Amino acid sequence: MKRVALALVLIAVAAAPARAHSRSTSYSTWLLTPGRADVTLELAALDATALEAEPALRAPAALAAYAAGAMALTVGGTRCALEPGSARELAEAPGWRRFEWALSCPDDPAAALTLRSDLLFDRFAGHLHIAEVERGAAEPVEVALSRDRREVTWRGAPHPAPALERVVRFVAVGAHHVWSGADHLVFLLALLLVAASVRELAFVITGFTLGHSATLALAVAGVTPSPAAIEALIGLSIVFVAVENVWLRGEARARAPALVIAGVFALAVAGGGAVPRLALLGCALFGACYFALAARNGHPVRARIAVAALFGLVHGFGFAAALRHGVIGAGSPVPALFGFNVGVELGQLTIVIAAWPLLRLARRAGAERLTVELGSAAALTCGLFWFLSRAY
Numbered sequence: 001m002k003r004v005a006l007a008l009v010l011i012a013v014a015a016a017p018a019r020a021h022s023r024s025t026s027y028s029t030w031l032l033t034p035g036r037a038d039v040t041l042e043l044a045a046l047d048a049t050a051l052e053a054e055p056a057l058r059a060p061a062a063l064a065a066y067a068a069g070a071m072a073l074t075v076g077g078t079r080c081a082l083e084p085g086s087a088r089e090l091a092e093a094p095g096w097r098r099f100e101w102a103l104s105c106p107d108d109p110a111a112a113l114t115l116r117s118d119l120l121f122d123r124f125a126g127h128l129h130i131a132e133v134e135r136g137a138a139e140p141v142e143v144a145l146s147r148d149r150r151e152v153t154w155r156g157a158p159h160p161a162p163a164l165e166r167v168v169r170f171v172a173v174g175a176h177h178v179w180s181g182a183d184h185l186v187f188l189l190a191l192l193l194v195a196a197s198v199r200e201l202a203f204v205i206t207g208f209t210l211g212h213s214a215t216l217a218l219a220v221a222g223v224t225p226s227p228a229a230i231e232a233l234i235g236l237s238i239v240f241v242a243v244e245n246v247w248l249r250g251e252a253r254a255r256a257p258a259l260v261i262a263g264v265f266a267l268a269v270a271g272g273g274a275v276p277r278l279a280l281l282g283c284a285l286f287g288a289c290y291f292a293l294a295a296r297n298g299h300p301v302r303a304r305i306a307v308a309a310l311f312g313l314v315h316g317f318g319f320a321a322a323l324r325h326g327v328i329g330a331g332s333p334v335p336a337l338f339g340f341n342v343g344v345e346l347g348q349l350t351i352v353i354a355a356w357p358l359l360r361l362a363r364r365a366g367a368e369r370l371t372v373e374l375g376s377a378a379a380l381t382c383g384l385f386w387f388l389s390r391a392y
Contacts, residue, residue, distance in 0.1 A: 031134050039101050045097055065087045072117075073116075080105035081104045175343040186378075194249060194372060232387050232390040240260065257291040264284040
């Protein structure tokens, strides 16, 4: 346990300046009419806060002007001009900052269109921008832009891609979302630490998949909990899994879960954070029941499918951040949902394939306990940091 305590201290020091928001995603809509484009942008509140750390972006309307300058629409080789005084901030949505501006564009319906965004890519390498473009009576078209693909060009009027192309496109978006989400990666690796066999690992991953697939579909159907609460609960899910790892392999089998459950219950009573009290009470109750049942089970690790499925429900709403409102508005949402889910699974599979042989190697070398303790300590510290910073 001394090794665990030392790891916790070292990781806490390293994590202090870390950015709590592990994924960075923004959304824009572009409504094109003859000679004009009206733009609406949504930034995660944490991303906006990071931008406002620069003194030049703290002034009123400075952030809106910065965003308008970082994104460009070109018609027939001529960049649309920002209409003076049009860039402004709208009322905030929970967890998001909203901006709008208007552009004056050449009136040429046959000209090629190019949409480019340099927003946040140089600050956050994993940033993902989802844009929806609507021109006239045509159906909206959605595009995903990243650091390596900052612009897209249409020769003629934008039109929705075929279903198969949308599936392929969102497979890439789903995989990117997993790989760029540090909290999802840490949660998955924490689940792997104490899996004894490939069969056991398959059960756990299946539980997680079923959970996040269910809530991902619910989110697309319009069930949208508070993003801040979901992000905080993702951190808490990592705490629970890491504590269970230590409980299964460590010496303080009774103390570790009790301390976490008592802490979550105390926070629920105190209130005041982004996570509703009932949600925290539910987490505390689940933890108490789960650890009580697992203590009586001869093979408690097998019961982790319940933990993976439950917290998979939470992570599913987190995954759904890349499929919000207008992003799936062009045609049927089924291709986007299917492709995104496949991408998430492929992203998870690559992580498992890379990590599992290393864990097996550690076991053969006699370092299994050390690996579990240090790995769980790292996951516990990250999860606790993300939970507290996001909730409070």
